[in-house]
Amino acid sequence: MKKSLYALMLGGLGIGITEFVMMGLLPDIASDLRITIPEAGHLISSYALGVVIGAPLLVILSGKYPPKNILLFLMLLFTIFNGLSAFAPSYTSLLISRLLAGLPHGAFFGVGSVVASRLAPKGKEAQAISIMFAGLTLANIAGVPLGTYIGHHYSWRLSFAVIVLVGLITLVAIRYWMPALPANKTNSLKTQMNFFQRRESWLMILMIAIGTGGLFSWYSYIAPLMTEVSGFSANSMTYILILAGTGMLVGNIVGGKLADKISPAKASFVLLLTMVTSLLIVHFVSYNQVLSLIMTFVTGAVAFALSAPIQMLMINNAKGSEMLAAATSQAAFNIGNALGAFLGGLPLVFGFGYTSTQLVGASMALIGALIAWVLIGMFRNRKSAIQNTADKITPLQASSPAKTEICPT
Structure with a gap:
């Protein structure tokens, strides 16, 4: 490395x-x-x-x-x-x-x-x-x-x-x-701000803010979940958090490899759906200590596997404003932090148990997955439109040597 x-x-x-x-x-x-x-x-x-x-x-x-x-x-x-x-x-x-x-x-x-x-x-x-x-x-x-x-x-x-x-x-x-590395001298304010003029940009921001909020609906309340529901002592929380962190480390590595094998948008969709499944399992198995520990590792892994795909998704779809897009994804991630903690706490206010926060988190992750699915469709349509345009231009270029020199295929 x-x-x-x-x-x-x-x-x-x-x-x-x-x-x-x-x-x-x-x-x-x-x-x-x-x-x-x-x-x-x-x-x-x-x-x-x-x-x-x-x-x-x-x-x-x-x-x-x-x-x-x-x-x-x-x-x-x-x-x-x-x-x-x-x-x-x-x-x-x-x-x-x-x-x-x-x-x-x-x-x-x-x-x-x-x-x-x-x-x-x-x-x-x-x-x-x-x-x-x-x-x-x-x-x-x-x-x-x-x-x-x-x-x-x-x-x-x-x-x-x-x-x-x-x-x-x-x-x-x-x-x-x-x-x-050289500076990007053409990186004007107008070029960077063009990122916020695209529908795809706002959908990606929404996907991150809502989808990753599912993680924080779980993680924000992991201590009372493990002590009040799973029955662990308060002194055990340090080791439980280390277990969650180890899962995050493993998931982060897996997510990077997955995003390089398939498109970042597809990787984000798959991982958000996996997060839905993981949080639902946490909701049902938290009363069992062994299973709750296993799912602490798994949920941490799934959540952080999203990091690299999300960053690549933003970078790949922000030509000329890659740094701004990648930084904005971190802002959206922290909005998800606040949103997940707030919405995850609402069931507790109304007297529901600590397992209810995972249902909120699963719902948020599902919405994020649906947005990712919409993005995949938009990218597919855009690629098809570019290909169709190229197919129409190529015969014209072939019949006109002058144009072929100006606009080579």
Whole structure:
């Protein structure tokens, strides 16, 4: 594997830790800053808002610079803003620093996805992207449990110090391992914004926001599901989350290979349908500890198998604005995070059990799969229209030497 992909994976590791470690640190932060748990929960929402704002904005502003310079700048912002979080003296300052820390998240993955696809051998672009996203899965396996342990036993501020350290290591890795790819000088604001003028773009965004929301309907409530329904002790949750993270790592690798073998749209459709099936099985087997553990691994694998296909789907259908499209997919993913957690919690408000959240998640994944099916049809029709046009033009070109020179087939 190329060292440049390791640099992207390190970036994914740092981003994954800072995004997911907050779930485990909420009680410690709430106690230290003398706020309630719901107030501390706003720190998660603040980060997600930063991702949604920063993903398209930073890519648009930096689009004409060389990719290596953009990645260095984004990781510098990441490191500085997480450093501010470590020293935040109050709840308000921490809320702001978390918003700022979320800004480079989507842009880094957007630019990194395009860079990874350019560095990959032909036909293995999705697998290269999956290596970058492996950093997120490694964060769930090791980084988040470590950060949570440090926060519980020492200080949550030290957890952010670890994140800053990962950011510094990533900066060095990008500086020395990343090749100097040329900047896209024709990447004007108008060219980039054309992405949002296509129906396919908005359908892809909807597919990601709604379809991946199915994951978060399950994952947001995995702790009470496993303790209240499956009967595991609270102390077992660390190991259960590591199991889910291991599934995400395996699924991420499988998803990359699948997207290289079949089209990203078809891979997304298949995986979203598989997520529907997986969540329905979780709903019915959660009362059995062995089966619930198996499905924790399987559901994590299915969910993260979507990462590479989704990124390739956006990149392949955004000529001239690939980085913006890939970054926007991360913004949509975080909208899915908030949407899945909110909608998944509604049955609980009305008194239903923790297994009901999987029904919400399965419904969201099914809607995402239907949108993917519509996209497949649109791409097929577009390809047929292009082919028909080519078939009509070719005879004319053959009969006109002058035109053949101007517009060769």
